Amino acid sequence: MHVPDGFIDAPTSAVTGVVAAGALAVSLRGARSELEEKAAPLAGLVAAFIFAVQMLNFPVAAGTSGHLLGGALAAILVGPYTGVLCVSVVLLMQGVLFADGGLTALGVNITDMALVTTVVSYAVFRALLTVLPRKRRSVTIASFVAALVSVPAASVAFTLIYAVGGTTDVSLGKVATAMIGVHVLIGIGEAVITALTVSAVIAVRPDLVHGARGLRQRLKLRVNGALVDAPPAPTALTAPVTARTSRRALWVTGLVTSLVLAGFVSFYASANPDGLEKVAHDQGIDRKTEKHATAGSPLAEYGVKDVSDARLSGGLAGVIGVGVTVVAGSAVFRVVRRRRDTEVSPVNTGL
Template sequence: MHVPDGFIDAPTSAVTGVVAAGALAVSLRGARRELDERTAPLAGLVAAFIFAVQMLNFPVAAGTSGHLLGGALAAILVGPFTGVLCVSVVLLMQGILFADGGLTALGVNITDMAIVTTVVSYAVFRGLVKVLPRKRRSVTVASFTAAAVSVPAAAVAFTLIYSVGGTTDVAISKVATAMIGVHVLIGIGEAAITALTVGAVIAVRPDLVYGARGLQQRLKLRVNGELVDAPAAGPVPAATARTQRKLWITGLVTSLVLAGFVSFYASASPDGLEKIAHDKGIDRKAEKHASAGSPLAGYGVEDVSDARLSGGLAGVIGVGVTVVAGSTVFWAVRRRRTRDVSAVSTGV
């Protein structure tokens, strides 16, 4: 659902840019509360994993494909504020390096694919977790539902943005019907990927899943007539660090394999927005991407003639760049939180 340059007029793109910038500022502050010694190392990996899985377009209808948006997955794994930042990092890397999603439309894409999907999915997720039994399976079920809802919600958001600032004269009813219809199907794929990933992490380290925190009641002990939390039972710190390091390495290797090898077998059909834009004429005023001359444009490496090798190298580079960029952002946010906590504790 990456919106190219030229689909939305300049004033509307500017407004969404302001909205995106404000949301990112709020998310940077909110992420300080979400990122701790458990989630900070995971956040950069989540961004890289989303980048990798977005390369795996899957068929949803005749001549149409879909791919993960990632807002629900990021919000549930590392928190909604950090989730917005994760998806935004991915969109920034895709736009600058791979000419995927217009640079003048970056505000539109962040608003639609990062903010809307994350906010909607996490609201649905939290609502379901509160009413479902307090079990791990409930988190997986809530993840599936939240992700499934988030994709058509993004389609509705694009339709609203297009109704305000679309550059072509296409009936908004036709855009809405086509966008929502195909993205309901894409949402099913998004839901499956999200639920499987969240379920896999919960099976190994449930404490690393932000949305699963507080799932189980702490054991209470009566001390001097008062109920207090019993000491948490779990692995010793050294073992915890080892399992977290193993999970991180496994996640990175999986991302590299998906982007570097499996992506070659992804559907070559246009995704939902591309297909609809072509069929309905929304793309009549599409502009050439400012990064079209990038050596990685189109998810291939310039001057590498073998398509399999070119795409695989581009995918590996993309995962590497995204994990470094994401980890740097989240390390800086985490460091800022540590300084703030230190300042409060010392009274500075």
């Protein structure tokens, strides 16, 4: 659903740019409360994983494909504020390095793909957890539904933006019907990927999943016929080291998975246009599409310039993209984490 330059007029693009900038400012501040020591490294990995999976277009209908948006996945794994930042980092890398998503439309894309998907999905996710049993399985179920809803919500948001600032005169009713219809199907794929990923992380490190916090229940013991809270188990001296090792293993596994998906599996992704591209072509939205400002980039269109072998070119581009995204994302979240540490340090608190 990457909007290219030319779909939306300049004034509307500017307004969405302001909205996106405001959302990023709020998210940078809000992420300070989410990025605990054990969560900060995961955030950069989440951004890289979203980049990798977005390269895997899957068929959803005749001549149409879809790909992960990632807002729900990021929000549930690392929190809604950090989730907005994760998807925004991905969109920035894609727009600047790979000519995917217009630079003048960056505000539109961040507003639609990062802000709307994250806010809607996390609201649905939290609402479901209030009525579902307090179990890990409930987190997976809520993740599935939240991700499913987030994709058509983004398509509605795009339609509204286009209604205000579209550059072509087309039937908005037809655009809305086509956008929502195909993105409901794409939402199913988004839901499956999100639920499987969240479930996999919960299986090995539930404490690292932001959306699963607070679901752990105290162990009960029956004493003289009554249930009482069991005393907390003694903590071994090696527990912190074990936890760090486990986080490191999860991070390495996630990075290797991302590299394999982007560097190898992406070659087998569907070559059909995604939902927005298909609707834009069928409805005439793309008549005023402008050439991307970085169309001459060595990595444009997810291929390495001057590498003739398509498999090797795409694979190298994917690996480079994952590497750049994880570095950029980790740098952003490290700065946010340091800012948090500075604010709560004894010097600043007067202790």
